Amino acid sequence: MKSSVIIFPGSNCDRDMDVALKKIGFKNQMVWHDDLEIPKSDLIVLPGGFSYGDYLRCGSIAAKSKIIKSVFKFADSGGLVLGICNGFQILTETGLLPGVLLQNKYQKFICKNVHVKINNKENKYFKNIKKEILELHIAHNEGNYFCSDEEIKSLNDNNQIAVTYCNEKGKEDDQFNPNGALNNIAGIFSKKKNILGMMPHPERMIDKYLSSNDGNFFFESLFENLK
Amino acid sequence: MEVNEQIAVDHGLKKEEFNKICDLLKRTPNLTELGIFSAMWNEHCSYKSSRIHLKKLNTKGKKVIQGPGENAGVIDIEDDDAIVFKIESHNHPSFIEPYQGAATGVGGIMRDVFTMGARPIANLNSIHFGSPQHPKTKNLLRGVVKGIGGYGNCMGIPTIGGQTNFDESYNGNILVNAMTLGLVNKNKIFYSKAAGIDKPVIYVGSKTGRDGIHGASMASAIFDEKIEEKKPTVQVGDPFTEKLLLEACLELMAGKSIISIQDMGAAGLTSSSIEMASKGNLGIELNLNKVPCREEKMTPYEIMLSESQERMLIVLENGKEDDAKKIFDKWNLDFAVIGKTTDTKKIELFFDNNKVAEIPINILAENAPVYDRKWKKTKLPQKIKFEKDNFKKLKITEVLKKILGLPNISSKKWIWQQYDHTVMGDTIQKPGSDSGVVRVHGTNKAVAASVDSSALYCYAHPLTGGKQVVCESWRNLISCGSKPIAITNCLNFGNPEKEENMGEFVECVEGINEASKFLDYPIVSGNVSFYNETKGKGIKPTPAIGGVGLIKDYKKMITMDLKKNNNLIIVVGKTEGHIDQSVFAINILNEKKGPPPVVNLFNEKNNGETTLKLIEEGLIKSAHDVSLGGIITAVSKMAMKGKKGFKLNKLKVLMNKFDYYFSEDQGRYIIEIEPNNLLKVQKILKDNSVHYDDIGIVTENEIIVDKEPILHIDDLIESNKKWLEEYMDK
Numbered sequence: 029m030k031s032s033v034i035i036f037p038g039s040n041c042d043r044d045m046d047v048a049l050k051k052i053g054f055k056n057q058m059v060w061h062d063d064l065e066i067p068k069s070d071l072i073v074l075p076g077g078f079s080y081g082d083y084l085r086c087g088s089i090a091a092k093s094k095i096i097k098s099v100f101k102f103a104d105s106g107g108l109v110l111g112i113c114n115g116f117q118i119l120t121e122t123g124l125l126p127g128v129l130l131q132n133k134y135q136k137f138i139c140k141n142v143h144v145k146i147n148n149k150e151n152k153y154f155k156n157i158k159k160e161i162l163e164l165h166i167a168h169n170e171g172n173y174f175c176s177d178e179e180i181k182s183l184n185d186n187n188q189i190a191v192t193y194c195n196e197k198g199k200e201d202d203q204f205n206p207n208g209a210l211n212n213i214a215g216i217f218s219k220k221k222n223i224l225g226m227m228p229h230p231e232r233m234i235d236k237y238l239s240s241n242d243g244n245f246f247f248e249s250l251f252e253n254l255k
Numbered sequence: 256m257e258v259n260e261q262i263a264v265d266h267g268l269k270k271e272e273f274n275k276i277c278d279l280l281k282r283t284p285n286l287t288e289l290g291i292f293s294a295m296w297n298e299h300c301s302y303k304s305s306r307i308h309l310k311k312l313n314t315k316g317k318k319v320i321q322g323p324g325e326n327a328g329v330i331d332i333e334d335d336d337a338i339v340f341k342i343e344s345h346n347h348p349s350f351i352e353p354y355q356g357a358a359t360g361v362g363g364i365m366r367d368v369f370t371m372g373a374r375p376i377a378n379l380n381s382i383h384f385g386s387p388q389h390p391k392t393k394n395l396l397r398g399v400v401k402g403i404g405g406y407g408n409c410m411g412i413p414t415i416g417g418q419t420n421f422d423e424s425y426n427g428n429i430l431v432n433a434m435t436l437g438l439v440n441k442n443k444i445f446y447s448k449a450a451g452i453d454k455p456v457i458y459v460g461s462k463t464g465r466d467g468i469h470g471a472s473m474a475s476a477i478f479d480e481k482i483e484e485k486k487p488t489v490q491v492g493d494p495f496t497e498k499l500l501l502e503a504c505l506e507l508m509a510g511k512s513i514i515s516i517q518d519m520g521a522a523g524l525t526s527s528s529i530e531m532a533s534k535g536n537l538g539i540e541l542n543l544n545k546v547p548c549r550e551e552k553m554t555p556y557e558i559m560l561s562e563s564q565e566r567m568l569i570v571l572e573n574g575k576e577d578d579a580k581k582i583f584d585k586w587n588l589d590f591a592v593i594g595k596t597t598d599t600k601k602i603e604l605f606f607d608n609n610k611v612a613e614i615p616i617n618i619l620a621e622n623a624p625v626y627d628r629k630w631k632k633t634k635l636p637q638k639i640k641f642e643k644d645n646f647k648k649l650k651i652t653e654v655l656k657k658i659l660g661l662p663n664i665s666s667k668k669w670i671w672q673q674y675d676h677t678v679m680g681d682t683i684q685k686p687g688s689d690s691g692v693v694r695v696h697g698t699n700k701a702v703a704a705s706v707d708s709s710a711l712y713c714y715a716h717p718l719t720g721g722k723q724v725v726c727e728s729w730r731n732l733i734s735c736g737s738k739p740i741a742i743t744n745c746l747n748f749g750n751p752e753k754e755e756n757m758g759e760f761v762e763c764v765e766g767i768n769e770a771s772k773f774l775d776y777p778i779v780s781g782n783v784s785f786y787n788e789t790k791g792k793g794i795k796p797t798p799a800i801g802g803v804g805l806i807k808d809y810k811k812m813i814t815m816d817l818k819k820n821n822n823l824i825i826v827v828g829k830t831e832g833h834i835d836q837s838v839f840a841i842n843i844l845n846e847k848k849g850p851p852p853v854v855n856l857f858n859e860k861n862n863g864e865t866t867l868k869l870i871e872e873g874l875i876k877s878a879h880d881v882s883l884g885g886i887i888t889a890v891s892k893m894a895m896k897g898k899k900g901f902k903l904n905k906l907k908v909l910m911n912k913f914d915y916y917f918s919e920d921q922g923r924y925i926i927e928i929e930p931n932n933l934l935k936v937q938k939i940l941k942d943n944s945v946h947y948d949d950i951g952i953v954t955e956n957e958i959i960v961d962k963e964p965i966l967h968i969d970d971l972i973e974s975n976k977k978w979l980e981e982y983m984d985k
Contacts, residue, residue, distance in 0.1 A: 037587065038495050040411020044680040062585075076678075078409045081495025134984075137404050137673045167408070167675040229677075237683045237694075237809065 029054050029254055031071040034099070036061045036090050041076035041112065041231065048231035049073070052247040059095065066098045070254050071108045074099075074115030076167075076229060086129065086170045087117035096122060108152055108254070109223045113168055116215065116225030125216055125225045126183065127175030132168070133208025139167040141239055142206055144191040144214045144228055145198050151221035153190070157249035161198050162191075163240040164228035166206060166214075171227040173209040173216075183216060190215040190224055258289050266293035266469075272624055279618045287556045287604065287612045291619065293469075294522035294560055295529060298785050301623040304751035305783045308764050316777040318740050325446060326367040326518065328779025329439070330741045332805050336695055337441035338702055339373035342381075342434035342745040342801040344784035348489040349431040353398025357382075358406040358492035359564050360433045365410060366518035369501050370567065372445040372508045373437025376679065377693045378407045380417040380433045381706040381745070381799040385426030387662050387982060392421070395429050396670075397983065402492075403433070404673045409494035410501070413682050414674035415691025418706055421662045424714075427789025432745040434801040436704055438695060445508060447517040449535035449570045449596055454514055456528070456539060456594040457576070459583050460500050460566035464549035466490050467523070467562025496565040496588070503586040504567065512575035519566040525559045527568040528594075529602055533620040538599035543606040547589040555606045570596060630757035635716050639835050639849040646913045652963045654843055654917070655891060656974045658884045661842055665978040683809060687896075689734040689879060690802075694809050701809035703737035705802050710795040712851035715836050717759045717796055721766020722854040726921055728802035729774055730880035733863045734924060736813040736870040737804030742771065744781040744800050749793025751785045759796035760785075766854075767798060773856040774863075776802070813870050815879040816897030817927055822876055822953045824901060825936070826886055828862045828923035829946040832914030838884045839917035852919050859922040865943040866924050872939070874932050881923035886950070887916040889925045891958075891971050900954035900968050905961070907948065912961075927953060 031054040035042045042058065049056040049071075059066050061079075066072060079090035090096065096118075103109045103124055111119040119125040132138055145161050146154050175183070183189055192212040194200040200212045207227075215226025230243035256262070263273035266289060276292050277283055284292060298304060314322035320337055321329035327341035345360025365375050380403055385392045396419075407414045412435070467490035507513060515535070517527040524546070532539040543555050549563070571579055576592060583590035597603070602619070604612040658664055671686035683701060684692035690703040707727045713720030725742065732739040744767060749756035771778055787794040806812050817824075834840045835849025869875050877897070881889045887903075894901050906912055928936050933949075940947045958966040 037499055038409070040409075040498065040678060044678065047680060077411060078495060078498075081409070081493070083495070137401075137408055137675070139408075139675045139677065140672055165677050167677060169408075232677045232680050234680070237812075238680065239677070239685065 029251060030069045031056045031073060032059045032066050032069040033073045033075055034059050034061060034095055036079035036093065038079045038081050039075050039077035041229065044231045045073055045075045048234050048243065048247055051234060052251045054251065061093045061095050063095055064098065066095065066102060071110060072099060072102055074111040074118050076113030076115060079114055079118060085121065087114060087121040090118045091121035103223055106220065106222050111225040112229055112231065113227055116227055117170060119223060119225040124223050125218060126179045127173055129170045130172040130174050131170050132172050137169040138206050142166050142228060143194050143196050145194045145200065146191055147189050148187045151217060152253045153224050153250055155249065155253045157245055159242065159245050161194065161196065162242040162245060164230055164242060165232045166228050168227055171207040171209065173213040175210065180210065186219050188217045188219065189213055190217050191226055256286050258283055258286055263289060266290065267297055268293055272296060279622060285612065287559060288614055290556045290560050291525050291612065291614065294525045295619045296623050300522050300526055302783055303624045304626050304628050304785060305760065306625050307627055308761055312768050312778050313771045314778055316741065316775060319777055319779055320441060322779050323781060326370045328741065328743060329371065329444060330779060330803065331441060332695065332700060332702065335441050337439050337444065338803055339368050339371045339437040339439055340435065340743055340801065340803055341367050341780040342432050342706065342743045342799060343367065343782045344745050344747060345431045345433065346428060346747065346784050346787055349399055350429050352489040353395045354402040355489050355491050357399040357402030357431045359490045360431050361403050361406040362492050362494060362497050362564055363520050364433045364435045365412065365497065366520065368435045368437035369504055370445065370516050370518045371439065372443050373439035374505060375412045375435050375437045377436045377691060377704060378412050378414040378433065379691060379704055379706045379801060381708055382417065383420045383422065383425045383430035383797060385421065385429065386423040387421050389426045393983065399431055400670050400673055406492055406494045408675040410498050411678050413676045413678050413693065415676055415682055415693060416686050416705060418708065419667050419670055422710060422795060424795040427792060428787040428794050430747050430797060432799045434706055434743065436702060436803060445513060445516050447515050447531055447534055449515045449531040449537055451514060452537065452596055452598045454573060454596045455571050455576055455592045456541065456596065457569040457571055457579065458546055458566065458591045458593045459569060460588055461493060461496050461563055462547040462549035462589055463553065463558055463561045464563045465553065465557055465561060468557060468560045490562045490564050492564050499586040499588055500565050500567065503583050503588055506582050507579055512572050512579055514570040514572060516567060516569045519568060521562065523560060523562045529616060529619050531568065531570060532596065532602065533616050536600065538597035538601045538603065538616065539594060540597050540603045541594035543604055545591050545593040547591055555604060555611045628751055628757045629754050630761045631754040632758055633717050633762060636848055636850045639846055641834065641844065643911055646911060649913065650963050651887065651912065651916060651960045652958065652966050654839065655887055656971065657843065658838055658888055659891060659971055659975040660978050661838065662978060664838065664884055664888065666976040667979060668976065669979045669983055683812060684735060684814060689731040689815055690737065692735055692806065692812060699808050701806040701812060703732050703735050703804040703806060705731035706799055707731060708797050708799040710797040711836055713759065713763055713798065714795040715851045717762035718766045719851045719854055721763035721798060722770040722856065723851060723921060724798055724800050725767050725770035725774065725776065726854055726859045727882060728800040729776055729863055730924065732802050732804035733867050734813065734815065734878045734880045736811055737806045738867065739776050739802055739804040741777050741779045742800050742802045744778055744798055746781065746783045747787055747794065747797040747799065748785055750788045756793050763796050763798050770856060774860055811871065813875055813878050815877055815893050817893045817899040817953045818876045818897060820953055820955055822927045822929055823933060823949060824890060824951045824953065825926050825928060826923055826948045826950055827866055827926055827940065827945060828858065830886065830915055830918060830923065830948065831920045832910050832918045833920050834914055834918045837917060837919040839913065852921050854921050861943060862922045862924065862945050865940060865945045866926065869926065869936060869939055874928055874936050875926045876929065877927040879925050881925060883919065885917040885919055886925065893925060894968055895972050895975060898968060900957040901951050902954050902959040903951040
């Protein structure tokens, strides 16, 4: 199984993602933003970080980078594209996913463990995952998901809401919403469910010496479903 | 402009210093040259008041690869791995412009570390603010935290620990000390010493602008009413460029083309070029027209004194320019050959085909002024006779709740949650612990790091305070199961021209040195920040000590959270009941006088090493050192972290219970052990002649002390967390 992690200048979770993918069994390769082609892959990952410094809207310059056309092509053909954190921001900037990620409601960078509920298992990412709720980690300043009324309706109608912030028992309310995201949204799919963008970082939670190892459930499920 | 004495004084030089310059040069310097002298001879760069005292420091040890004098210190952590680390102050700029000041402080220290070829793996910081009631404190705190986070988060380096203190002595001078640890192969360390003649001198990184001109001079001056005017001397940070610079430098370092490399920090191009040449006993020639500039019509004076961030100076092997340029082009960074090394032992600057400066290097470096300033010894204060009858009105649990809610004791989660502390995927102990711990990527090893300061103790008696802060650092590292290896120090003091302040410096350094020697805990890097004084009022002496320790097998790391009901809670080390200068005395009894707790280095070492032995034998479930607030505060912190309670036994010692629970005697640890290991633990402690008290047990969630009303652990957690949250957000 082959995966490609795209490195933009300013990406800083590329190595962490590489480690996580390899641990689970992927043959991973790193792809430079200035390249035109992505080597043959079963999964493309846009990692976290501050692509091009994110001095403009987060992800906006990455959405116009050279490599991104190849990502479009791959996604159009049904390939799996996963965007974590800054990767999610880039996916919304490209239009591959609807909505935007605004600054956190409390106007602060937040780094902490959160729980998310898996809302839809009928896809390559979460099919047969052994858990309903995952403890993952967030670290962002702009993770406050927002979209129009039509868009949220469409997301709901098409079962595109992937994961939502909740407590350890799965209760979703304001109290467990770390950044003010609309309907506690932590991650969404494209209509065809081949593209997933989410703010939490599964790659930081892959062994028991870290503050959770629930990231493993995510990667195991993804790997098994791609086999 | 004709240079005269007044212009020199305006540059922060003393009249005598200006005369010395004219004597050494045998002529009057021009303005560019004067600027260079002022940059090299200010306190920040020349260490002129501190040098003779720093020379005495204990800087050698079996694990030391590089001590002070380079960009950072380097220690051996076995298997060819080495840790590069240093702490540095950015106090003055952070007070003037908290966000940029703190951000560029973090950026600067990371550059010091990756200049040596190391990839940064952890950041820490020590920040001190004025009284919470002071009108500036809240905004300064908010800005500094945002700045530290803004830079470190973007770089993708986890911030794994730190400390925050409030005291009115910082009302006009906050302290922002940033520390970075980097990992390097010990055979691939890069140094700043240039070698060889006619080697190309390369400028890489950001363009040079007019920001930060005279930054180092500003950092060497006291503040007055006009500090607002100094805003333009604060540099502006660009963490994105620094991230690119990091990756580009490490890529270039993987090859063999670099002879020497130096980051442009304080005093920018001036100090970096002079330092490289001076260490290599060479000359250097620069063509300033080649320096990439951000603004038009910059003068040689401005180019040499700019402190624009994210820049490096490199001496390359001949013929490697094209290969190097390719790397910097890939990362979209400026790259320019701006000069060469020479055999003249002079710095020679050219601009528009004219020679605009020519100064022998030794005049700037070795002949820089050195002062043996007058200083005054601080007498050990008399012990206070506390009226024990007054204690009868108090309840242990009520005092405890109050202490846990004090600004300096309260939880700092509001702060560290704004720092990315998990990026790089190796953080196994997060902020809010005794030490932060990160794994050495891809190995079984981990490094622990902690930053500590104790200004109150240092103010009461600098010699004892200096020793204490080193011991505290040592204990914090031991508490997580790491073997302490070495320290870096950031010496924050008032005005060295005042005998009291200079005395505080001299005696704190003496204390630090004594403890460092006894514990075999050498000092490998550091920085001095003087002139932390506003309108005649200086800060309390605040040496901050950054310690680094090694855990050979990270699976054996210990955390401080209480683990299991009915486990035994034991105090390692003897409690004497010293409450002078304790949180209890100052905040509850309102008694600010008296001596700090005695530091017995023999006990400190013995207790620490024995505790480490217990950890290595796998006999300890959790551990925490006893510091501010005494035994009961320490146990409470362990309980809050583990969301457990505790029940204390009736005291077995003949001592007032307030003295016992709140005294701040040194050299103590709280450990949690399983009841069936008690005999084994007792034997090891006895065999090593370590005193211990068995004080209680872990409970599900109740805090039970004598016959006082029972508290729930949530009460303590609430008391501990609410102060800072309410202060900042409500």
